[in-house]
Amino acid sequence: xxxxxxxxxxxxxTSKEYTNADHVVYEGLGPHGVALIIECxxxxxxxxxxxxxxxxxxxxxxxxxxxxMFGKMGRICFAVTxxxxxxxxxxMFEHAIDLGAEDVVDLGPGRAELICQFSDLGPIAKALxxxxxxxxxxMEGV
Numbered sequence: 001x002x003x004x005x006x007x008x009x010x011x012x013x014t015s016k017e018y019t020n021a022d023h024v025v026y027e028g029l030g031p032h033g034v035a036l037i038i039e040c041x042x043x044x045x046x047x048x049x050x051x052x053x054x055x056x057x058x059x060x061x062x063x064x065x066x067x068x069m070f071g072k073m074g075r076i077c078f079a080v081t082x083x084x085x086x087x088x089x090x091x092m093f094e095h096a097i098d099l100g101a102e103d104v105v106d107l108g109p110g111r112a113e114l115i116c117q118f119s120d121l122g123p124i125a126k127a128l129x130x131x132x133x134x135x136x137x138x139m140e141g142v
Contacts, residue, residue: 024048028056028063035066073102074121077137078128080110092134099124111137 021041030036042048056063092112096104101124103115116124118141128134
C-alpha cells in the first residue's frame with residue numbers, strides 16, 4: 001500500500017470531522033420479529049441510518065420503536081464468605097429478595113447471581129458489601 005494512502009487515511013481519521021462522533025441508538029424488528037436495539041458511534045448520522053435501514057429491509061425487518069420491550073437490569077455475582085453460618089442457596093435467595101432482587105440464580109456451592117433493576121444495583125451492592133457474610137465477585141449493568 002502506498003505511503004501517501006496511509007498518511008491520507010491517518011490525517012482524515014484525526015481531522016475535526018471525525019473526532020466528533022455521535023452516540024446514536026436505533027431500534028427495529030429484525031427477521032422473525034426479533035426486537036433489536038443498535039447502539040452506534042456515527043460520524044455521519046444520515047449515512048448510518050440509511051445503511052441500517054437498507055440492512056433491515058434486506059433481512060426482512062423494519063425500523064420501528066421497540067425500547068418499551070426492554071428494561072435496563074443489573075447483575076451481581078456474589079459468594080458466601082467462610083465466616084458465614086449458613087451458605088445454603090435458600091438463605092442467599094431469601095436475603096437477596098429482601099434486598100430487592102427480582103431473581104436469584106444458583107451458581108454452585110456458596111455462589112449466586114442476583115438480577116435487579118439497574119436503579120437498584122448500587123443500593124443492593126452496598127447492602128451486600130456491608131454484611132460480612134457475602135463478598136461481591138462482579139457487578140454490571142445488562
